[in-house]
Amino acid sequence: MGEIFTSLVEHISSGGAGVLNFQGKRVFMDFTAPGDLAVGRIIEDKRSWARAELLELSEASPLRASPACPLYGTCGGCSLQHLNYKTQVAEKALILQDAFKHIGGITLPPAFDFIPSPPWNYRNRMQLHCILQNRPQAKNHRAGTHSGLLATQFPAPLATQFPAQNRLGFMGRKSGDIIPVDRCPVADPGIASALQEGAILPPPAKDRFTVFSFETTLLSEGTIRGKAQSRGTVTLLGKELRMDAGVFFQSNCGMLERLIGDLAQIAGTTDRTLPMADLYCGVGTFAAFLGEQFPRIDLVEENPEAIVLARENIRGQDGRLFAQTGDLWAKGCTMDSSYGFMVADPPRQGLSPALRRALAEKGPPVLAYVSCDPGTLARDCGELLAGGYRLEMLRGYDFYPQTAHIESLAVFRKG
Numbered sequence: 001m002g003e004i005f006t007s008l009v010e011h012i013s014s015g016g017a018g019v020l021n022f023q024g025k026r027v028f029m030d031f032t033a034p035g036d037l038a039v040g041r042i043i044e045d046k047r048s049w050a051r052a053e054l055l056e057l058s059e060a061s062p063l064r065a066s067p068a069c070p071l072y073g074t075c076g077g078c079s080l081q082h083l084n085y086k087t088q089v090a091e092k093a094l095i096l097q098d099a100f101k102h103i104g105g106i107t108l109p110p111a112f113d114f115i116p117s118p119p120w121n122y123r124n125r126m127q128l129h130c131i132l133q134n135r136p137q138a139k140n141h142r143a144g145t146h147s148g149l150l151a152t153q154f155p156a157p158l159a160t161q162f163p164a165q166n167r168l169g170f171m172g173r174k175s176g177d178i179i180p181v182d183r184c185p186v187a188d189p190g191i192a193s194a195l196q197e198g199a200i201l202p203p204p205a206k207d208r209f210t211v212f213s214f215e216t217t218l219l220s221e222g223t224i225r226g227k228a229q230s231r232g233t234v235t236l237l238g239k240e241l242r243m244d245a246g247v248f249f250q251s252n253c254g255m256l257e258r259l260i261g262d263l264a265q266i267a268g269t270t271d272r273t274l275p276m277a278d279l280y281c282g283v284g285t286f287a288a289f290l291g292e293q294f295p296r297i298d299l300v301e302e303n304p305e306a307i308v309l310a311r312e313n314i315r316g317q318d319g320r321l322f323a324q325t326g327d328l329w330a331k332g333c334t335m336d337s338s339y340g341f342m343v344a345d346p347p348r349q350g351l352s353p354a355l356r357r358a359l360a361e362k363g364p365p366v367l368a369y370v371s372c373d374p375g376t377l378a379r380d381c382g383e384l385l386a387g388g389y390r391l392e393m394l395r396g397y398d399f400y401p402q403t404a405h406i407e408s409l410a411v412f413r414k415g
């Protein structure tokens, strides 16, 4: 049994756990809020940090909120529901700031802010898992059970009330379990009502699949109300984009529209007689809105299915599409110094080593870097600054309220 201690929760870590100090060591404890006086037990003890489980709250922080979802604590998503929304946003801003200070050794520019989202019913794209009884479960997936949290703090999960068959679910918290779900307070209303009606069915050959809903668009890799439609059109800021439920698309369209507006404004400050590039372009969402301002746009994306859709989304523009990794593109002769502006939106791993070296050496005068990981953004930022860029602006966008995910935009300018 690990040591039991009482300590004050200071802030939230990038993974969403509360951070406390015990005997000079940083201790991470899930389900705690800054300002809680928490009683915990050490469950993992490393040289420079430890992990503890929450036993009880000696004093509850005024920054707490009552979790809205009965599956809070069981489902793997939305682990910040116990914080009021204003605190969630403030803590994410601190995490971003901290990553820049500690990983990149960088002080933030004066232009730093964090844009909130509607905190509920925002999520347009979701991955669902199947727990159909007559289908083989994927490895390590079993029907969900509650994970032994404090009964007084977490409401009994709906999971136990569901019939244990023909159900869809989300991944459980750290367990590999699938938690049956028939309502989800962060889901877009289109997904939420289809879930509640039991109208979403999985595709035959998949044990997890994606659904998308925004305004009148409703897509799924399986079926919704008997309709099989994976590919379709979504309207953002009055423009129609082609997309597919099975291909990456942003998960919060409201925040995406805000981000696109900001990118368009930044593009307007660059030399629009030169070409631009959209790196890690997905289905060309950013290119569709920004490319028209430039004489040519180059798009780089490793997923050939996304490239097919990107081609449709930039129709009418002078575009060159590179179906290859950012790394290969940077190593080839295409990454030259002729661009006036670039947008890069890599996955969590951030820019590949070859690409960030190339950008530091011969990147465009203005680079807009959209990131879903403060740690890799801060790392890449260090290399870009060493290459002569200055960090002009950093803005967080709360694409994922109630969760610990952090999305941000950093704008780098040369000279």
Ligand SMILES: C[S@@+](CC[C@H](N)C(=O)[O-])C[C@H]1O[C@@H](n2cnc3c(N)ncnc32)[C@H](O)[C@@H]1O
Pocket (backbone or CB within 6 Å): 248, 249, 250, 280, 281, 282, 283, 284, 285, 286, 300, 301, 302, 303, 306, 324, 325, 326, 327, 345, 346, 347, 352, 372
């Ligand atoms: C965060 S998404 C951004 C997509 C797009 N900008 C958007 O907003 O929809 C990252 C994209 O990078 C692609 N990707 C992942 N690794 C890549 C790599 N090494 N080289 C090029 N593209 C990559 C993924 O397929 C995905 O479409």
